Structures are given as C-alpha cells and as structure tokens.
Amino acid sequence: MLEIRDVGKTYGSGAGETRAIERVSFTIEAGELVCVVGPSGCGKTTLLKCVAGLLRPTEGEIVLRGRQVTDPPEEMALVFQEYSRSLMPWASVRDNVLLPLRHKDLSKRRRAELVEEAVGAVGLTRFMDRYPWQLSGGMQQRVAIARALAYQPEILLMDEPFASVDAQTRGDLEDLVLRVRDEFEITILFVTHDIDESVYLSDRIVVLTHAPTEVREVIGVDLPRPRDQIETKELAEFARLRAHVYRLIKRQLEPAPETSVPLRGTDV
C-alpha cells in the first residue's frame, strides 16, 4: 500500500551540505503497524516528514497506492513528538480536534460527531472545553491523537510521540495506539528510539543505521495479539527480539540472524 522507494535526502548546499538519508526502502501493507527504530540523529524524523509529504526527498519517491506523494496526502495524519507545540493554545480541546475537519466536505453535525467519537476514544470527553495547557503532557498527546483520529486517516504517522511523556503514561498511550489500530483499522508507521516500545507495538520493525541512513534490517515481530504490558513483556521471544534490535543498533556490524524476514531492497 505504501512504498518507500530508494529515498535519499540531502540538506543544504555547498560546504554546509548534509547527507541525512542515504538510501532507504521498505514497504508497508494495509493494516500493519510498522515501527522505525534507529540510533539518535539517524534521520528518522526526516524520513517521516518525507513520507508525510512535508519534505521532498532528494532522490527516490514515496508511493501511496500507486500514486507518488508530493504534498501531504489526504489519507495521512501525522502526530508529532512535541504535542504541546502542535496544539493551538487559544483553542479548546474540541476546537483543536475540529481543525483538520473544517476544510473537509462534511456537515457541521457530522464534524461534531467525529470530534466526539475521537475525543471519546482517547478518554478525554470530560475535558472537551478545556484548553490544552490546562492538561497534563500525556493528556495533551491524547488530544493530538484524537485530532488525528477525527480526521479518519487510513495511515497514521507517529514521530516519537511518547518520547516526552513519563514512563507510566507511555504504557497507557501505547495500549491506546493498539486499541485505536484495532478499532479503526488504521495502518500505522511509528517512529521511535525506544526499543521496548518498538517490539511491543509492531508487526514489523525497520531498523535504520546512523546517518547517512540506510535500512539495516527489517524484522518480523511474531508476538501474540492482543499485546499486554506485563504478559507480552514476560515472553522469551520478546526478550530475544529486543536484544536483537538492541544489538543491531548498538553494534552495527552484527550479521542478521536467520529469523528475520528479508524484504526486497533491504541491505543485510
């Protein structure tokens, strides 16, 4: 459904040129939850912005259902890490969630319905008329997620959304993402630097190298669903996958073991 083909990205010109992404390729099938992990500064955010149509890749292309992505496509929604900065401080939770719907061809009633549904799905119905800055960090991020949900995207892109949230809240939010994926049948591309999180959430993990970035390996995650913060993390397979990803990131010379799922265009 979504293909990232041979994407490369260079910033700047002349002496200040930076090669952020060298060559990254992978695909995402409908309904999948794919996590992208990599060391700090490896261009994960850049990649996500290219996929989202906010940046143009220097080489390669993003193909969504056969059409090239040049501008933010309608079927995609993006959730940033800096939730507090992505919410409008002059608007209530309700109006914030309403923003993406305003220019869509929907009746006022339908918009209100979508907003109520989405805010309800993240459990913030009581706070509809509060301002974002009156809420905690975790709640603000939930508002951002609600906004993405109300938009009814087919693909949800999430850029380290829980990095600035405390550990306990993070667990709740991770489960929220899983619930939302099941309930709304959305495809999710999730960028993170938290290895546990990537193994916990995904169907597949794309491991990136440091800059100039390439795909190190794509790993299939065969853990049972529904996932649970305690039970899933007690499984031996979880520990093994986790260790494997960790090694890939920490020591990038490790050869790929046989259990990983190779995909076309992947470097091993």
Add this chain to the structure above:
Amino acid sequence: MRLRRPGDDSARSGRGRVSGRARGVALRAVDAAVPVVSVLAAAGIWEAVSRAGLIDERDLPAMSTTVGELWSLVQTSAFWTAFGYTVRGWAIGLGLAAALAVPIGIGLGSSPIAAAAFRVPIEFLRPIPSAALIPLLFLTLGTNLKSEVFLATFGAFWPLLVQTMYGVRDVDPVAVDTARSFGVGRAERLYRITLPGAVPYIATGVRISSTVSLILAFTAELFMGTPGLGQAVNVAQAYGLTDQLYALALATGFLGVAIHAATTAVERRLLRWHPSQRGEVRT
C-alpha cells in the same frame, strides 16, 4: 543538522556538489540585491509620479530635484550648523535623561517600597505626551536651548526609567542568593550581579529613548523656533521653499536612521550574552 522549513525545498535529484555550492553563492547575491532593487524602484516611482504630473511638481518635487537640493544644502555651512544644533539637543536630552533615569531606576527597581510609593505618580506623568508641554515651555523657559533640552529630557526619561527598573527587577534571584550566601555585601551585589544583568535592558531603553529625544528636539525646533533642522523646516515652509522643505525632511530622516542604527547596533552587542528570551519590554 538544521531542518529547513517545510515547503521551501526543491527536489534536486542527482546533481553534484559543485553546482550546489555555486547555487548557494547565487542565492546569496540575489538576497543582497533585493533591498537595493527595492530602493531603486521606489526612487524611480517617485521620480515618475512627480515628473508625470500625477502629483503636481509644486507639491511633490521630483526625486532628482530633491536630491539635488539636498546636495547643494549639504555644501552650505548653514545646513551643518542646523544639523549640529539638532544633534546637540538630542545628545544633551538623551544624556540628561540617562543620568537621571538610570540611578533613579536602579533605586526604584531595587526597593519594592520605593517602587510602590512612586508607582502612581509615574503612571500619571508617564503618559503625558511631551508635545503637550510645548506651549508651557514656550511661556516659562522661553524659546531656547533650555526648552528644547527640557522637552527632550522629559520625553526620553520615562522609557529609560521603566526599562532600568525592569532590568534591575529581572535579575536572576538564584545569582543574588548565591552571592548573599557568600557574604557579598549589598553594594557589591548591586555592582557585580544586578547591574550587569540590567545592562541589556538599559541598552534597549537607550535605543527607545534616543528615538524619543530626537523627535522632541526636532519638535521643539519646529514649534518654538530654537535653532536646528526643525526650525529650518519651519522656515522653508513659511517661505514656500518646497524643494528645500523636502530636502530637509529627507536629511532629517537620514539622521534618524543613523541614530537608530547606531543605538540598535549597541543594543544588539550588549544583548548577545543575555539569556535567550529577551525582547523589548512592552511598556
């Protein structure tokens, strides 16, 4: 790695690094040319509008005429004398205002009681436009340098006072407490910690006050006839010398720009080390 703003990039696929560098130089040259072209275009429009008679040339002399007039003025000593008087009025006004406002501001800023005591008088005196005092000065001090200086000082005093007070109050309490715990005396704390912290604010105050002082010095000259550029403008108008009127206004503008540029440069320099979110305090 600095992220570019979204939307302002172009897809350049596969071009080499050399052309990237050349592109950078070309872009910077265009960047520098834009303001120059803009000024030339405006000058051109001015010339055209006047010469074509869209606005009568008697009301709006052509750019070339005005610049020519300015050029001849600049070669007269009378012009520079007037220029010097205005600068003198500005300088004394600003200097006196600083000499008064900074110490008073430090005093009021350091003592909440004093600040509370004088809050109401300040709030009442501050908004009085100095311009309103012109007739009063005319009748009391007379039409001379004293009036001009008083006016300029009165106007320039308040922004500096407020900025100094804010600067003193804005000092980092942790730094002050640390000094106190080391037994550093009150005077030395003021000198070593509070004042350096207040300097950027004072610099901003000087910039604002400098502008006010120039306006008021000129205003005094225009309305009271004390010698200077303002008086020259008044005379030019009285005698219907439109060319000279425009030339003098143009020159006054340049003086204003020069002063503004100088004070802004000083302010920026002094602001450089001060912690991030500094902006002009909204008075």
Add this chain to the structure above:
Amino acid sequence: MTARAYRAVKVAAELAVPLAILAAWQLWTVASDSAKFPRPTTIAVEFRRLWLFSEFGTHVAPSLERIGLGFAIAVLVGVALGVPLGLSGVARRAAMPHIEYWRAIPPPALLPISIVLLHSIGNLQKVSFIAFFCIFPVLLNTIDGVRGIEPVLLETARSYGVPPLARIRRIVLPAALPQIVAGMRNSLALAVIMMVLSEYFSSTNGVGYVLLISKNTFQLVPMWAAILLIGLLGYVLNLLFLLVERRVLAWHRGWRASVA
C-alpha cells in the same frame, strides 16, 4: 522588619506619597503665587468647567475622532502588510529599507509636507498623518509575531491539508495576536501624541488647538487644564485598551503561566 510590617509600609507609601506630592505642589504654588504655575485646585476647577462638558463636543470629540480613525486605519494596514511580510522572506527584504527609513524619521518633519501634499489642514491631513506613523508599531510587531510562530503548529496544519488562506486565518493570526496587540497598544499611545502635534501645528479645533490658542493668548490655566486632559486621555485610552486585551488574550496568559 517583619513581613507584615513591610507590607504595611508598602501600602502606606503607595497611598501617602502621591498625596504628599499633590499637597506639596499645592503649597508651593500658593506660596509662589506665579501666574505660570497655578494651583492644582484652580486647574481642577478650570478642568471641570471646560471639559465636563461644555467644550467637550467642540474640541475633545474631534480629537478623539481623529485618534480613532487614524488608529483603526493604522491597525488594518499594519496587520494587512505585516502578515505577508512576516511570511515571505523576500518581501521582507524588499520592504525593509523603506520600513527602516519611515520608522526612524521624526514624524514632525513630515507635518509641513503632509499639509502641502494633501492640500488640507482638516481631518484628511490629520488622520493621514496619525495613521501613517501609527502603522509602524503594529507593522513591526505583526512581522515579529508572524515570524515567531511555532513551526510545528504550521506543519501540523499543512499535514492535515488545511488550505493556505485558512492557515492564515486560523493559525497565523491567532498565534501572532499577542504580539500584534502589544504593537496596537504602542500605536494607540503614539496616536495621542500625533494628534496633539498635528493639531498644535495647524488646526481649527481639537485639544491641540486649545493648547495653541491658550499659549497665544497667554491663558495659563486653560493651558494646564488642556495638558491635564491630554494626560488623562492617554491614560484612559490605555486603560480601556488593557481591559479589552485582558479578555481577548485570556488564553495567552494562561498558556504562558503553564509553560513558565
């Protein structure tokens, strides 16, 4: 000194000092008995006689009208120009030399020119003069406000496909509003000054005109009353503005408090 005693002294000072100054002023003017410095009480009486309300319609109303019109035009133009200049670096670079010149020139330098150019000493000339110079605080603050908008906010709107005009209406303007309002406040104070200057220079009515006439006829008491009125005018206008600002920017205060 205990905390309570300290607070008590503070409140006492805040009340006592202004009263003391007023009393001293009264005493000094009584003692010196100079025509140029009438007693505060005399001024107060004259103030009431003139401005409440016999001469209000003749002079205060036209002055307020000029301030109002000039300010309104300045705000509209300042914001209308400031938004595109804030968004476009190229436009800004082209406009900067002009902005830097006009904001630095002492406004009175253009008083005679405004009369010559517009062939008028009436409202057209006054309002134009006021409006022209009052544009700059709003313009500069709008540019700063727009430039300082949180990029994540704009990216979010873009990623949701919000069209450009809607982005300006729903994100750029509200986000820049606190800064724009600060510029408006400065502009309002400037409008009062510009009004006085332009009326004093040449007018047939208005508060500035009263100043001029009382100077020409050596009437000190009405002059002081006019000065008092001008000060009060500026104060009251500023106060009203602050009240409106408080309501409009309530969200901003809350937000700043939460991130502090």
